[in-house]
Amino acid sequence: MEVSFGGIIGLYSGMILGLFAWWFGRKQARKNRGLDELYFHIWQKARSYSWYVTLGTLYVLFSLILFGIEISAAIVLSILIIAHLGSWSIIGGVLSINMSNPDLLEPSRVKLGIIIIAVSIIVFTIISILTNNWKFLLFSILPNLIGVLIALTPNKNNSE
Known part of the structure; x- marks a missing residue:
């Protein structure tokens, strides 16, 4: 070893x-x-939602294993911790911005942005695993930025 x-x-x-x-x-x-009640409420909600992302990631990883793709334990644990902590921070940031911004974010845009981020991370992670080349994860940066911009841009029709 x-x-x-x-x-x-x-x-x-x-x-x-x-x-x-x-x-x-x-x-x-x-x-x-x-460190007030709103802070604790936001980050508790973010932690709760991040467990859903982690559960989805687990199902994707189990599906990959069922399709015969061999993944080492270190890679699986790395993907899980990145999915959990990354989604916790992104969701917490979105909730914090939404609670402190006078222009309310539209929930459908936030959900669309989060879906874009999650799908791009999952797709490029799968491609990286299949090709044994981690550099494919770099291609997920642009869709992730687009997802963040979609999620954090308030609806212009409601702000007037």
Whole structure:
């Protein structure tokens, strides 16, 4: 068994930097009185919705395995944690913007944006797994940006 020192450094430095960013963000929010009931409500809802995304990701991964595609445990766990934490942050951001923005976001546009993001990530992840080339995931950046723009753009008809 080979030891990947770059992987070990990346894994633990990512964890340390993530914990530091979380701590610093909470410290700044506490200083600006941002840790109120609305904050906790938004992030609880985001965590709840992200479990639905994680469940969908599990079904996609199980389907790939049923179709005979071999996926290592490390790749499966990486995809699951990216799907869960990524959807949690995106959904939390959308909910935070929607709650603090005077122009309400249209729920159908938000859902369309989230669907575009989820489908592009799933499709390009499957292509990356099938081709054994992770660079195909880079092609999902443009559809993800389009999905974010669609989701976060308020309806111009309602804002007038």
